[in-house]
Amino acid sequence: MSDVPSSSTQVVDYRRRQRLARIAQRLIIFGGSILLAVYVIAPVTWLVSSSVQTEAEIVSVPPHWIPEEPTLRNFKAIFSATEEETVTYETRSGQDPAAGGFIPSTASSLLPAMANSLTVATLVVILNLLVAVPAAYSLAKIRTWGRNATVYFILITRVIPDIALVVPFFLVIRKLGMLDTIGSLVLTYLAVTVPFSVFILLQYFEGLPDELDKAARVDGCSRFQALIRVFLPLSLPSLVAVVLFTFLTSWNEFLLALMFTQTEASQTLPILLAAFTSDFTISFSFINAAGVLAIIPPVIVAIIFERYIVSGLTAGAVKG
Amino acid sequence: MAADKDNGDQEMSGLLKSNFGRRDFLRTSAAAGAVALAAPARIGFAQGGPTINMQTWSAAVDTVQSHVNAFTEATGIPVNYGNAPWAQYRESMVTKFVGGAPLDMMWVSDAWLPEWAEAGWISPVDEFDFLMAYNAEAEDFCTNSMTYNGRQYGLTYYTDFMAFLYDESKIKEAGFDAPPATWEEVVEQSLVMKEKGISDYPMMLAMAQESWLIEFMSALVFSHGGRFVDDDGMAVMQEKDKGAVEALQWVVDAVNTHGIVSPACVETGELSGLKAFASGNHAFAMVAKYRLRMLNDPEQSQIAGNVKQAMMPKGPNGDHNTVGWMRFHGMASQAAQDKARAESTAKLIEWFGGKANGAYTFQKFLFLDIGAGFGVKPLFDDPEIRAAYDAYGNVDMIQAQQALAMKKDVVTPWFGEWNETNGSAWQSAILGNTDAATAVMKSAEFWDELKQDY
Numbered sequence: 001m002s003d004v005p006s007s008s009t010q011v012v013d014y015r016r017r018q019r020l021a022r023i024a025q026r027l028i029i030f031g032g033s034i035l036l037a038v039y040v041i042a043p044v045t046w047l048v049s050s051s052v053q054t055e056a057e058i059v060s061v062p063p064h065w066i067p068e069e070p071t072l073r074n075f076k077a078i079f080s081a082t083e084e085e086t087v088t089y090e091t092r093s094g095q096d097p098a099a100g101g102f103i104p105s106t107a108s109s110l111l112p113a114m115a116n117s118l119t120v121a122t123l124v125v126i127l128n129l130l131v132a133v134p135a136a137y138s139l140a141k142i143r144t145w146g147r148n149a150t151v152y153f154i155l156i157t158r159v160i161p162d163i164a165l166v167v168p169f170f171l172v173i174r175k176l177g178m179l180d181t182i183g184s185l186v187l188t189y190l191a192v193t194v195p196f197s198v199f200i201l202l203q204y205f206e207g208l209p210d211e212l213d214k215a216a217r218v219d220g221c222s223r224f225q226a227l228i229r230v231f232l233p234l235s236l237p238s239l240v241a242v243v244l245f246t247f248l249t250s251w252n253e254f255l256l257a258l259m260f261t262q263t264e265a266s267q268t269l270p271i272l273l274a275a276f277t278s279d280f281t282i283s284f285s286f287i288n289a290a291g292v293l294a295i296i297p298p299v300i301v302a303i304i305f306e307r308y309i310v311s312g313l314t315a316g317a318v319k320g
Numbered sequence: 321m322a323a324d325k326d327n328g329d330q331e332m333s334g335l336l337k338s339n340f341g342r343r344d345f346l347r348t349s350a351a352a353g354a355v356a357l358a359a360p361a362r363i364g365f366a367q368g369g370p371t372i373n374m375q376t377w378s379a380a381v382d383t384v385q386s387h388v389n390a391f392t393e394a395t396g397i398p399v400n401y402g403n404a405p406w407a408q409y410r411e412s413m414v415t416k417f418v419g420g421a422p423l424d425m426m427w428v429s430d431a432w433l434p435e436w437a438e439a440g441w442i443s444p445v446d447e448f449d450f451l452m453a454y455n456a457e458a459e460d461f462c463t464n465s466m467t468y469n470g471r472q473y474g475l476t477y478y479t480d481f482m483a484f485l486y487d488e489s490k491i492k493e494a495g496f497d498a499p500p501a502t503w504e505e506v507v508e509q510s511l512v513m514k515e516k517g518i519s520d521y522p523m524m525l526a527m528a529q530e531s532w533l534i535e536f537m538s539a540l541v542f543s544h545g546g547r548f549v550d551d552d553g554m555a556v557m558q559e560k561d562k563g564a565v566e567a568l569q570w571v572v573d574a575v576n577t578h579g580i581v582s583p584a585c586v587e588t589g590e591l592s593g594l595k596a597f598a599s600g601n602h603a604f605a606m607v608a609k610y611r612l613r614m615l616n617d618p619e620q621s622q623i624a625g626n627v628k629q630a631m632m633p634k635g636p637n638g639d640h641n642t643v644g645w646m647r648f649h650g651m652a653s654q655a656a657q658d659k660a661r662a663e664s665t666a667k668l669i670e671w672f673g674g675k676a677n678g679a680y681t682f683q684k685f686l687f688l689d690i691g692a693g694f695g696v697k698p699l700f701d702d703p704e705i706r707a708a709y710d711a712y713g714n715v716d717m718i719q720a721q722q723a724l725a726m727k728k729d730v731v732t733p734w735f736g737e738w739n740e741t742n743g744s745a746w747q748s749a750i751l752g753n754t755d756a757a758t759a760v761m762k763s764a765e766f767w768d769e770l771k772q773d774y
Contacts, residue, residue, distance in 0.1 A: 088386050106378060170419035258404060259415045259416075274405035274407065274408065275381075276378075277405065
């Protein structure tokens with residue numbers, strides 16, 4: 001008898017270790033995935049859960065992930081907004097914010113603010129595409145003097161932080177008589193988003209072979225027709241990236257909207273949500289209910305373009 | 321998956337490959353541009369004309385709007401009312417001032433007065449005698465807080481003060497009949513509570529670096545009979561008989577010698593401290609008076625019904641003084657430059673900060689609607705207000721304490737810069753890294769340096 005294990009035993013041990021290593025690896029990946037999923041999903045879950053909780057339940061320790069006394073009070077307050085009428089001493093909401101069931105008096109402005117946000121975001125997306133697509137195509141495929149300088153100039157405009165642009169923008173908007181209008185937001189958001197949209201599309205168009213352009217021209221296409229019939233169909237992922245970028249930027253933008261709007265006629269959702277935090281108190285449950293409504297449009301946009309999102313977001317990231 | 325993607329590509333490609341010519345493109349672009357620029361038809365600002373532009377932060381919007389509507393109905397003067405979130409209000413107003421937005425009347429915090437007055441954005445209102453007449457019925461600290469370089473800039477919108485609150489059940493459990501009247505008695509009662517296991521840290525102090533810190537420090541200094549600076553704006557905090565050193569020494573001893581205040585107080589913000597007090601962890605707390613309503617609400621507090629207010633304890637050389645703060649209705653300089661516009665704006669200021677139809681309607685509604693404190697003394701006699709206060713507090717106690725409130729003496733153009741250094745100096749002493757006298761001396765030296773620079 002020898003103490004040295006036979007070669008067949010060694011092979012079995014090796015296979016067992018390999019199998020255990022594979023299982024361990026899968027467990028680590030699985031555990032990591034679970035952690036990542038919880039990290040991503042937990043805040044949204046809490047947002048939804050707390051939107052149907054009372055103020056007292058929200059601050060309970062430990063937190064109630066599943067509401068014990070669910071209530072739709074906040075959503076009712078938002079959707080029960082009636083036709084706008086002159087507010088009088090008798091019809092004012094007059095709620096004490098120190099009381100548990102406080103609902104801000106501006107609750108009824110939430111849906112108009114959502115409509116404003118949607119209008120602004122949609123217009124900015126459409127105008128972005130109309131401006132950025134021809135600009136990027138011409139810069140990518142038409143070799144002209146000053147082309148590189150133009151590209152760098154467009155990029156440089158994005159180096160300037162938004163905060164530095166606020167006062168100049170404000171002066172222009174005031175001179176145009178557009179203060180407190182959604183037009184002021186469309187105009188300024190275009191100035192912010194178009195350079196980046198051009199940059200995304202430019203990188204993508206440059207990655208497409210020049211021969212396609214030449215072949216289209218040989219077949220009788222004008223420049224414009226080559227863009228519409230040849231390049232755009234091939235550029236869907238980058239177009240989706242532009243749509244997502246401009247929509248989400250416009251939907252979430254706060255600083256410029258804060259400066260240019262001041263009434264229900266033009267205030268967008270981020271401004272109204274911020275206004276729910278007063279100098280006296282904050283209604284967590286109401287803000288969370290408003291937050292639930294605020295994430296619906298971006299989620300819908302993400303679902304519509306889901307299949308293009310990953311390729312779209314990496315469009316232009318690697319230049320071939 | 322790949323098939324799905326291909327189908328999707330084909331669908332979208334099909335859309336894009338439809339017959340869409342250059343002229344169509346130009347037509348669509350023009351139409352989209354027209355829509356974008358036509359949308360601004362709803363212009364909110366009335367640029368020019370008799371309309372008064374009023375800007376506030378987003379508090380009690382309905383109450384304000386109802387009062388605006390009543391003003392227009394009573395005077396025939398239209399008002400364009402806009403509001404912005406409280407947290408970003410100052411920044412948005414600065415942009416509007418710099419950008420020349422049409423503004424006539426706006427809400428102003430006492431903390432911004434030096435900055436806005438020095439910049440020439442707001443104008444004094446003391447030339448309107450009918451506005452100055454209201455000072456006779458206003459709390460002195462409110463009038464003082466609206467005054468800068470001898471000129472008064474508005475009428476009160478709301479006010480409050482730092483209150484000393486206690487949990488009555490814990491006081492009784494410790495064997496005391498009455499709350500402490502001096503800071504020495506706070507130590508004495510707290511030590512008994514610690515010994516009996518009623519509370520580990522009976523006194524709640526929130527000394528974290530945040531906007532509330534100067535209010536807590538001021539209340540401590542004023543109740544020790546002290547000042548940070550004298551009437552000429554020169555630092556006196558470093559003088560041992562001026563209260564600031566004594567106040568800081570009391571906090572240092574409370575944390576390090578007696579153990580009645582948690583060392584974590586330097587990381588405790590006002591809201592966290594409030595929640596801790598509401599959960600029953602402490603017997604005494606220094607918080608804003610308006611928190612009393614929440615602390616006695618069973619839905620939000622575990623010690624509801626037991627929270628009472630006492631006069632701010634006094635130091636050996638002090639009195640029951642505390643700090644008060646306020647916001648006011650101010651007039652924009654651009655309004656003051658036009659006589660007719662200024663008169664209309666002054667009427668609107670009176671309608672909100674003074675009497676409307678013979679009564680302090682707005683300040684009363686603001687208290688009843690959102691619990692905001694008022695700065696005019698006659699409202700303490702209003703039966704509706706007394707009933708509302710008595711539901712959760714003692715209106716006479718509130719009135720007595722408010723009468724002893726003092727304005728912060730450090731509100732200057734360099735306040736923000738100094739405040740940070742001062743807060744750090746106090747925290748450093750509390751943590752035992754330096755002694756109280758040295759910490760306050762450092763703060764005083766920095767004050768003098770800044771005063772000279774400005």
